[in-house]
Structures are given as C-alpha cells and as structure tokens.
Amino acid sequence: MSTPTPAAVRKEVAAHGEQVDAEREAEQSLARRCRPRTFTQCAGQDLAATMLRRVAANRAPHHAYMFVGPRGTGKTTMARVFAAALNCPESDAGEPCGACSTCEAIAHGSDIDVVEIDAASHNKVEDARDLASKVGLAAVGGRFRVFILDEAHMLTTQAWNALLKTLEEPPAGSVFILATTEAGKVIATVEDRCHRVNFTRPATGTLSIKLQEIALTEGIHLAEDARLLIARYAQGSYRRGLGALEQVAALAEPGQVIDATLASRALGAADARLSAALFAAIVGAHHTDALALIAQAVADGLEPSAILRDLERHCREVLICTTVGAVPDSLVYSAEQRDLLAAHAQAVTAQHPIGVIDRIAAALRAISDGADARTQLEVCALNPFGATR
Ligand SMILES: Nc1ncnc2c1ncn2[C@@H]1O[C@H](COP(=O)(O)OP(=O)(O)OP(=O)(O)O)[C@@H](O)[C@H]1O
Ligand SMILES: [Mg+2]
Ligand SMILES: [Zn+2]
Structure with a gap:
C-alpha cells in the first residue's frame, strides 16, 4: 500500500472533522458556535486585527507572536483567524473567506497545519520536545504551519528552554502564536523573540452591539435593557457575555422578549x-x-x-x-x-x-x-x- 499524500490525509482529517462537528453543532455552546472566522467579525480588537491582516496580506509573518490580554477577549479566536488568513486560498487582502474548506477545517480545529496546544496541561519538557519535533516538518504547498500555544505562561522554564531554539529558528513557513493572560510570567528570553499583540477588554457598548448581532442571528428576542444588563455582567469578556446570553435565552419561552427583569433573574445580577x-x-x-x-x-x-x-x-x-x-x-x-x-x-x-x-x-x-x-x-x-x- 502506498503512503497517502499529505493532501489526502488533510482531506480525510477535514472530512472526519466535518462529520463530528455536524453532530456536535446542536449541542455546542453559543460562544463556540458564534466564534468569529474573519478579522472583521472580531469586535473591539481593531489594532490587532489591522496588524495581523496586513501581515497575512504580505504573506511574510514573523516567526513568533505573543497574544496578550484578559480572558475571553479573542486571543485563541484571532490566532485561528490569522492561521486561516495565511492559508485560505480565497483570502482577500489578508482577510480569510471564512467559508472554504481550509477556513472550515481551521475553525473546527481539524486542519493538520494548524496545531493547537494547551500549555496548561502540556507544560513539561517532554511536551516541549514533542512539539519541537512536530515543528521539524516543513509546510507543503506554500502553506504556513501555525502552532498555537494556549495559556503559554503555564510552561515550565525547562520546557521553554527546550523550545527556545525552535522558537528562534523555526523551519520556513512555521509561525508560533503564544497566547497568554499573564505576559509577566513568560520568561524574558521568550518574550524578546516574539512580536507582541495586545488584546483589550471591550467597553460595555461594544459588547452590547455584539450581543445584539448574535441575538438577531440566533432568533433570540432581546430588549435593550436586557442587552445592557448582560453586557455589564460580562465584565469585558465576550465568552462570559455569550454564556450569559445563552443562560438567559434558555429561561425564555419561545418567542418571548427577554427584558432586564428576566435577564436579572436568570443571572442573579442586578439591573x-x-x-x-x-x-x-x-x-x-x-x-x-x-x-x-x-x-x-x-x-x-x-x-x-x-x-x-x-x-x-x-x-x-x-x-x-x-x-x-x-x-x-x-x-x-x-x-x-x-x-x-x-x-x-x-x-x-x-x-x-x-x-x-x-x-x-x-x-x-x-x-x-x-x-x-x-x-x-x-x-x-x-x-x-x-x-x-
Ligand atoms: N473580539 C471578539 N469578537 C467577537 N466574539 C469574540 C471575540 N473574542 C472572543 N469572542 C467570543 O468569545 C469566545 C471565547 O474567545 P477566545 O477563546 O478567543 O478567548 P481567549 O482570549 O482565548 O480567552 P482565554 O484567555 O480564556 O483563553 C469565542 O468563542 C467567541 O465566541
Ligand atoms: Mg484562549
Ligand atoms: Zn477560506
């Protein structure tokens, strides 16, 4: 039997991913279902979006980025969008299309060129060596391989040391994205090797507009006062905001307009x-x-x-x-x-x-x-x- 080509493997992985995702779609949380797929859909992070879009348009990424910002502000989301922007065959001026098979696979976490690692649970030296060996493979077909290291501050110093060399001189076409809520805990030698991208907490108004947009597409009837209550409750986290919206919507009768009283009751938060x-x-x-x-x-x-x-x-x-x-x-x-x-x-x-x-x-x-x-x-x-x- 001949070895399958990378393209064939990619196709199979993607097909499998799609099937699993179709089954899970219905029970997926609102935050995951509504995860932005383009820079434009990422609300309130204009600086980060503009910079990464430009980098993707020029197809000349730096070898390592560090995404820094509070929980639920879109670091992982933007890392995936960036990976899609680099690899989407339909991308336009650095903006991924969000709909092609590459964009789909990246959004579902099933693209073989986009590797996501949770550093919180893989923080040992062996994990770092394992990752370094994966990075050894060069990307094929003009694609970029993107390694997203979530919760990067959780890696041990020894693990970082095992990764330093790879981080400094990765094979052509490899890009590292380290995402962290606590930049201060990432060792300086690593920080120096990365381009830093800051993520900020969105204002209540920005969050509230996003909630309105999502309520509309999801067929949730949300009164203005309820929307503001949820936006305040979210405390600058999109994830918390969408979780709250979902919780409130679950309490409403079909077709019922959700007002601040209902939202406040569902969340236990004061109007x-x-x-x-x-x-x-x-x-x-x-x-x-x-x-x-x-x-x-x-x-x-x-x-x-x-x-x-x-x-x-x-x-x-x-x-x-x-x-x-x-x-x-x-x-x-x-x-x-x-x-x-x-x-x-x-x-x-x-x-x-x-x-x-x-x-x-x-x-x-x-x-x-x-x-x-x-x-x-x-x-x-x-x-x-x-x-x-
Ligand atoms: N800028 C944004 N615009 C719209 N939705 C967003 C944005 N950022 C985050 N979200 C929503 O919040 C969810 C969580 O975002 P994400 O996982 O990217 O946050 P994070 O910054 O990586 O958080 P953590 O630090 O906890 O890992 C996403 O699935 C998405 O639905
Ligand atoms: Mg994250
Ligand atoms: Zn695409």
Whole structure:
C-alpha cells in the first residue's frame, strides 16, 4: 500500500472533522458556535486585527507572536483567524473567506497545519520536545504551519528552554502564536523573540452591539435593557457575555422578549437601575426606600453579595464622573444610564461614593467571615452617612 499524500490525509482529517462537528453543532455552546472566522467579525480588537491582516496580506509573518490580554477577549479566536488568513486560498487582502474548506477545517480545529496546544496541561519538557519535533516538518504547498500555544505562561522554564531554539529558528513557513493572560510570567528570553499583540477588554457598548448581532442571528428576542444588563455582567469578556446570553435565552419561552427583569433573574445580577436607585436611597438617607428596594431584589432571587458588587460598580462610575466633572464616553452605554450618572455625579461629592465603597468592602469582608449577607447589605444601606463601622 502506498503512503497517502499529505493532501489526502488533510482531506480525510477535514472530512472526519466535518462529520463530528455536524453532530456536535446542536449541542455546542453559543460562544463556540458564534466564534468569529474573519478579522472583521472580531469586535473591539481593531489594532490587532489591522496588524495581523496586513501581515497575512504580505504573506511574510514573523516567526513568533505573543497574544496578550484578559480572558475571553479573542486571543485563541484571532490566532485561528490569522492561521486561516495565511492559508485560505480565497483570502482577500489578508482577510480569510471564512467559508472554504481550509477556513472550515481551521475553525473546527481539524486542519493538520494548524496545531493547537494547551500549555496548561502540556507544560513539561517532554511536551516541549514533542512539539519541537512536530515543528521539524516543513509546510507543503506554500502553506504556513501555525502552532498555537494556549495559556503559554503555564510552561515550565525547562520546557521553554527546550523550545527556545525552535522558537528562534523555526523551519520556513512555521509561525508560533503564544497566547497568554499573564505576559509577566513568560520568561524574558521568550518574550524578546516574539512580536507582541495586545488584546483589550471591550467597553460595555461594544459588547452590547455584539450581543445584539448574535441575538438577531440566533432568533433570540432581546430588549435593550436586557442587552445592557448582560453586557455589564460580562465584565469585558465576550465568552462570559455569550454564556450569559445563552443562560438567559434558555429561561425564555419561545418567542418571548427577554427584558432586564428576566435577564436579572436568570443571572442573579442586578439591573443597573437597582444599583442607581439604591445608591440614591443610601446617600439621601431614604431608609424605607432602601429597605424596600433590597426586599424586592432579594424576592426577585438576587444574592445580597451580587447586589453589593453591582452597587460597588455604580459607586465607582459615580466617583469617576464627579472627579472628572463629566460622564466619560468609556462609561456610557445608554442614554438613560448617561442621564442617571450625570444626575448622581452632580448631586454628590466624591466622599459619598467613596464612603459607600468603604462600607461595601466592610460588608463583603463580614460576609466572607460568615456574617448573614442580607443583614450586611441592609446595614450597609442604613448606616447614617458619614458614620464608620
Ligand atoms: N473580539 C471578539 N469578537 C467577537 N466574539 C469574540 C471575540 N473574542 C472572543 N469572542 C467570543 O468569545 C469566545 C471565547 O474567545 P477566545 O477563546 O478567543 O478567548 P481567549 O482570549 O482565548 O480567552 P482565554 O484567555 O480564556 O483563553 C469565542 O468563542 C467567541 O465566541
Ligand atoms: Mg484562549
Ligand atoms: Zn477560506
């Protein structure tokens, strides 16, 4: 029997991948199903996208890149898009088509020229040697071989040392992408050999637009206030945002419009309006209102510590606005919230949000020491302003 050609192997692997993927598609998480396949689809990472698109268009990549940024911001996603951009036969000015068999195979993780390694579970010297030996094979047919090393900061120093040489002088057509949330933990000799690409946390507004787009394609009816609540809840992680959207959608009846009340119940996260109302009640010493708001929120199923955390976020935003004397665009995601922040920022001095933040910290500490959470929340809200604990 003759040995199969690389092209034949590639085809077989891809066909197998497609079949498995078709079976799994239905049960795949929303975040995985909606993973961007082109640079344009990667929201909020314009700098990274522009740079990598240009590199792919020139077909002259550096031999190693380090993608640095917080969780769920698209490092692995962009690494795959870059690999596709380098290898897609239909690519246009560095933008992969996202639909050809190469793009499909890369998206599904079944392309033999794109190797993804989870450094967290393969962090030993042997793993590094194994990888180095894989890199030894040159790419064929003008393709690029791309090695994506996820959680790169987890590799041991010995493992890095075993990889250094390969990283410095990989065979022609090989590209390394090291992805990490903690660049500081990657040894300097490795960092020096890589071109660094930074990934940033998207603003709530950017996330909210992405959520809207995905809700539309998925047939999820999402009201604006729910969308904003989920975007806030995501804390700058697309993955967390999409996970939350999926969780909320699972609770809705078919065809039901998801509003902030439903989303807040599904996620156990406070609606921004609750935090704002609670803040106003606290600084205005409207104790009965504060108690009523807390009682309602708890009856709606919110955890007292989650209410405290959301209140803390509102305090921080008010504090920023009072300090800079305006509502910065980076904080704004809806007209209603801009008005609320502007009103609160005008009505208080910096001492108010700072005072509440201190009390929240004390309440959270007490809760972690075993104190009753609801009582702590109420004490936090009822303590006469200016009093310390
Ligand atoms: N820029 C983006 N635009 C749109 N969706 C995104 C973006 N970044 C991430 N996502 C979504 O979030 C999911 C997780 O992204 P990804 O795995 O790329 O994050 P990561 O930065 O590698 O996170 P980690 O540090 O945890 O490995 C993707 O499947 C995708 O659905
Ligand atoms: Mg990743
Ligand atoms: Zn393609």
